[in-house]
Amino acid sequence: MLLEPSLTVSAVLFTLGVAGVLLRRNAIVIFMCVELMLNAVNLTFVALAQQLGVAGQIFVFFVMAVAAAEAAVGLAILLAIYRHRQTLNLQNINLLKG
Amino acid sequence: MPAAPLSLLWVVPALPLLGFAVNGTLALGRPGAKGAVSIVGVGTLALAFAASAFAVIEFAKLHAAAPLVFPYWEWLPVGELQVGFALQLDQLSAVMILVVTGVGALIHVFSIGYMHEDPGYARYFAYLNLFVFFMLILVLGANFPVMFVGWEGVGLCSYLLIGFWFNERINADAGRKAFIVNRIGDFGFLVAMLLIFWRIGSLDFGPVFARAPAAFAPGSAVVTAITLFLFLGCTGKSAQIPLYTWLPDAMQGPTPVSALIHAATMVTAGVYLVARCGVLFALSPLGSAAVAGVGALTALFAATIALKQWDIKRVLAYSTISQLGYMFIGVGTGAYAAGIFHLATHAFFKALLFLGSGSVIHAMHRAYHATHAHDDAQDMRNMGGLARHLPWTAGLMWIATLAIAGIPPFAGFFSKDEILGAAFAEAEVRPLWYVFWAMGMAAALLTAFYMTRLMRYTFHGPNRTGDREREHLREAPWMMTAPLVVLGALTVLGGGLNVPRLFGGGAFLEHWLEPVTSAAARLHPVVDTARTTEWALVVAAVLVAALGMFAAFRLLRPAALVPARLAPAETGLARLLWKKWYVDELYDAIVVRPIVWISREVLWKIVDARMVDGLLVNGSAAVSRALGWMGSRLQTGEVGSYVMLFVIGVLAVLGAAVR
Numbered sequence: 001m002l003l004e005p006s007l008t009v010s011a012v013l014f015t016l017g018v019a020g021v022l023l024r025r026n027a028i029v030i031f032m033c034v035e036l037m038l039n040a041v042n043l044t045f046v047a048l049a050q051q052l053g054v055a056g057q058i059f060v061f062f063v064m065a066v067a068a069a070e071a072a073v074g075l076a077i078l079l080a081i082y083r084h085r086q087t088l089n090l091q092n093i094n095l096l097k098g
Numbered sequence: 099m100p101a102a103p104l105s106l107l108w109v110v111p112a113l114p115l116l117g118f119a120v121n122g123t124l125a126l127g128r129p130g131a132k133g134a135v136s137i138v139g140v141g142t143l144a145l146a147f148a149a150s151a152f153a154v155i156e157f158a159k160l161h162a163a164a165p166l167v168f169p170y171w172e173w174l175p176v177g178e179l180q181v182g183f184a185l186q187l188d189q190l191s192a193v194m195i196l197v198v199t200g201v202g203a204l205i206h207v208f209s210i211g212y213m214h215e216d217p218g219y220a221r222y223f224a225y226l227n228l229f230v231f232f233m234l235i236l237v238l239g240a241n242f243p244v245m246f247v248g249w250e251g252v253g254l255c256s257y258l259l260i261g262f263w264f265n266e267r268i269n270a271d272a273g274r275k276a277f278i279v280n281r282i283g284d285f286g287f288l289v290a291m292l293l294i295f296w297r298i299g300s301l302d303f304g305p306v307f308a309r310a311p312a313a314f315a316p317g318s319a320v321v322t323a324i325t326l327f328l329f330l331g332c333t334g335k336s337a338q339i340p341l342y343t344w345l346p347d348a349m350q351g352p353t354p355v356s357a358l359i360h361a362a363t364m365v366t367a368g369v370y371l372v373a374r375c376g377v378l379f380a381l382s383p384l385g386s387a388a389v390a391g392v393g394a395l396t397a398l399f400a401a402t403i404a405l406k407q408w409d410i411k412r413v414l415a416y417s418t419i420s421q422l423g424y425m426f427i428g429v430g431t432g433a434y435a436a437g438i439f440h441l442a443t444h445a446f447f448k449a450l451l452f453l454g455s456g457s458v459i460h461a462m463h464r465a466y467h468a469t470h471a472h473d474d475a476q477d478m479r480n481m482g483g484l485a486r487h488l489p490w491t492a493g494l495m496w497i498a499t500l501a502i503a504g505i506p507p508f509a510g511f512f513s514k515d516e517i518l519g520a521a522f523a524e525a526e527v528r529p530l531w532y533v534f535w536a537m538g539m540a541a542a543l544l545t546a547f548y549m550t551r552l553m554r555y556t557f558h559g560p561n562r563t564g565d566r567e568r569e570h571l572r573e574a575p576w577m578m579t580a581p582l583v584v585l586g587a588l589t590v591l592g593g594g595l596n597v598p599r600l601f602g603g604g605a606f607l608e609h610w611l612e613p614v615t616s617a618a619a620r621l622h623p624v625v626d627t628a629r630t631t632e633w634a635l636v637v638a639a640v641l642v643a644a645l646g647m648f649a650a651f652r653l654l655r656p657a658a659l660v661p662a663r664l665a666p667a668e669t670g671l672a673r674l675l676w677k678k679w680y681v682d683e684l685y686d687a688i689v690v691r692p693i694v695w696i697s698r699e700v701l702w703k704i705v706d707a708r709m710v711d712g713l714l715v716n717g718s719a720a721v722s723r724a725l726g727w728m729g730s731r732l733q734t735g736e737v738g739s740y741v742m743l744f745v746i747g748v749l750a751v752l753g754a755a756v757r
Contacts, residue, residue: 021741030737090737097735 006047013040027078027088031071038067104156107168107185110149110195111234117142117227125220132219139223140206143230147199154192162188163613167240167304174243181301186240190614193438193607194237194370197445201362202230204581208453209354211578212460222262222352229255233363237370241302242291245371249287249335252364253280259359260351272347279344283334290327293320307377307617316381316621325378325385329392332368337419338396338426343682345419349411353456356411361418361452362445369422369441372429376618379430386430386622387530390521393426394534394541399679401544405551406675408662409476410455413552417502418448420541424517427538431531432622433520434615435608439596440517442607443509446592447501450585454495457574457582458556461488465563465570473564477662478552483561487571490579492557494586499553501589503546504643509592511640514542516598519635523625539642546646551654559656600632 013036020033042060049056082088120138124131157166165188174181206226213222229252236248253276261273295301297320298309314321332338337345348360359365372379372389379386397420404416421444428437461484462475473480485492501508504515518538525531561568573579597603659665668676677683732743 018745022738022745025738093737094735097733 003047003050006043010040010043010047013037013043025089025091027081027090027093030090031074031078035067035071038063104153104166104187105168107153107166107187107238108170110146110153110199111185111231111238113142113146113149114227114230114234118224118231121220121224121227125218125224129217129220132214135220135223136210139227140203140210142227143199143203143206146230146234147196147203150195150199153187154196157187157192164188165191165240165304165614167302169240178299179295179301181241181243183244184240184302185235185238185244186303187238188614189611190370190373190438191237193442193611195234197442198230198233198237198363201445201449201585202233202358204584205354205358205362205449205453208357208456208578208581209352211575212354212456213352216352218262222259225255225258225262226355226358229259229359229364233367236367240304242294242306243301245374246284246287246291249331249367250284252359252367253277253284253335256280256348256359256364259355260348262351262355269350272344272350276344276348279341280334283331283341286327286330286334290324290331293324293327297324303374307375310377310381311621314378314381317383318381321378322382322384325375325382326388328371328375328378329368329385329389332371332389332426333392334368335371336365336368336422336426338368338392338423339399342396342400342419343685346412346415346678349409349415353411353452353459356415357449357452357456360415361448365418365422366425366441366445369425369429369437372426373434373438373614376429376432376434376615377621380432380618380622383528386432387528388430390427390430390531390534393423393428393430394521394537395423396420397423397427397541398537398544401541401548403675403678404548405544406668406672408478408676409474410458410478410481410552410556411452411476413478413548414448414451414455417451417545417549418444420545421448421502423541424514424538427521427534428517431517431520431524431534432618432624433517433524434618435596435605435611436513436516436520438611439607440510440513442595443501443513443589443592446585446588447498447508447510450498450582450589451495451502453578453582453585454491454498457488457491457578458484460574460578461571462563465567468570469564469566471564471567474662478555479659479662479665480562480564481556482559482563482656482659483557484571485557486561487568488557488573490573491582492553494582495557496553497586497589499549501592502549503647504542504639505647506640507590507593509589509595511643512593512596512598515636515639516596518542518639519627519632520624522631522635523627526627527625539638542639543642543646546643547650550647550650554650554654554656555659559659562659562661564661600629600636 017033017035017037017040020036021030024030024033042063045056045060045063078088081093085093087093117138121135124135124138128134160166165186167184167186169182169184171183172180173183206223209222209226213219216222232248232251232255234248236245236252239245239248257273257277260276261270264270264273291301294306298306298313300306300309310321330341333341345360345365349356351360379389400416400419400423404413404420407413407416421440425437425440425444428434428440458481459475462481466473466475497508501510504511506512518535521531521535521538525535563571594603596605596607598605667673674680
């Protein structure tokens, strides 16, 4: 079984995603890192589904569907922001504060 | 088990309550329906009187030695405190309900004429009926809380009726004054009730008075405290020193109200209370001495003020206070029958005097109204010679004057003489009573003087109303004079209720009340005096009364009076009396102003403005604003920092979960 390597790979991917979200400034890159985290989780689901039943695989489809919706909405928002501000650097998008 | 028809005792108070409900509805819906209001208002009272008479007759047939108690429903079942809504009929309540409904019905009839032009006619009768209801609850209640409901209720109605013409500031103020001063007395009543429950464990009259002699050592501190607190309640309700100041101001109400509430019935509630709690007062020499002493002091003090008042109703108000003082001398001495006797006769002759003055004021008011003059219709300086225009009123008021002065054979002579005789007899055991007796005699002298003064200034001598007004002065309609005639008859014959053995009478009332008063009399026996002493006292009392009236005829010069608007200011002692010994001003300076000052300067400006508003309200607002400001510093708008915090949070939760 390839459970352990699969989980290791997904952990690495997830950490990369988190690191990307934390460290990068560009909204699109952060967005991609979020996708990376989602897919790392997908990998975990699939790997564990081998032992724990088919529910994990079904969940992957849900995650994909949600991710697709998120991509559609998220990219639309990013596009709107870019049109408005001519930048996607998150450090410059900070109007909503206390 | 009590007789079946008597268990319908609740009908007696229920009738005026029904009248209140109907008249109250009419007052709200159709205030113009005066015919219906009169029928309901007077009809319920007449029926209540009939029901009371029936109940008393049935009760008399039983020759009951103990009160008949009718528990109707459980009211306050709280642990040990079991208070039922119960009415009781005994010899004392029997006298009271007859006086209340009888005099009340007559005054209701008089009111039809007196208040007929008033736009608040229906409201007036609704209040009046409500008052009678509460008064009946007061005298019929079988325990202290039920009595207290009546006690508070009559206070409420008194307030409503004093301030009946509330669109004038002075009337509304008088109503408030009555209510607030009474509140002080009610506090005493309440404390006394708590003390009784604390020591005896019951508030029903029967158990309390049965257990009291065993529970309290004679003269012990607790029973003295109870009696003094009860008496504080009496001083408020019955207008005794120091809480009497509300009663003269209460004359701002309609005159029939003054007659019913502030002369005949409500103000006698304190006398009733002392008589009812006779056992407790008999156990406390200090308490009963306080009652008799304050009574004597009030009788004399109020009589001095009455000497120099010009407002006809104020003279009668101070006279009422003075006469209530007599009743307290009686009940404080332990002569309960004498006190209650004076209560009943006073109800007759004082109601007659008040209704007579109402008839005078009515005539004066109409005369001034006809010529659009704005003179004071109640000032005796504007009257004079009215006997020519109001012969019936004058004659009947003379009867009442002779009665209140204590001239035989009118009712007041017997009752007043009995009180003074009892006080003199008591003095053989407790010499302090010589002082009380002497004060009572002095007050009797003044009473005869000021009442004769009132009659002479009002009805005799030259008329000072005004030349154009004079022709409009005439007797009130028969609806108003008829009750006066009935009260006049009662004033003449009322003494027959209790003709003492000295004059060959049977002392009916004294025997009738014996089952009620015997418990107290066993603890504190009534002192008997020799016949010769009694005769001497009677002669002395009559001489004093005659002297007072004679002095009033010799010293006063009605011809020298000028109308009120031309009269010069009083000077010297006259001014002191006219200004009522400046007691109102004194109370204002030592009670009212300090309270107002503390309320404004401390409670408002410091406690309310600084502490409540400043510290608590604005302070808590400032704290939450500061916390909000600190929280808002976290909202940087930097998505990166949010994510960082989010990740740290997730890691912390995971770390906690793993460990």
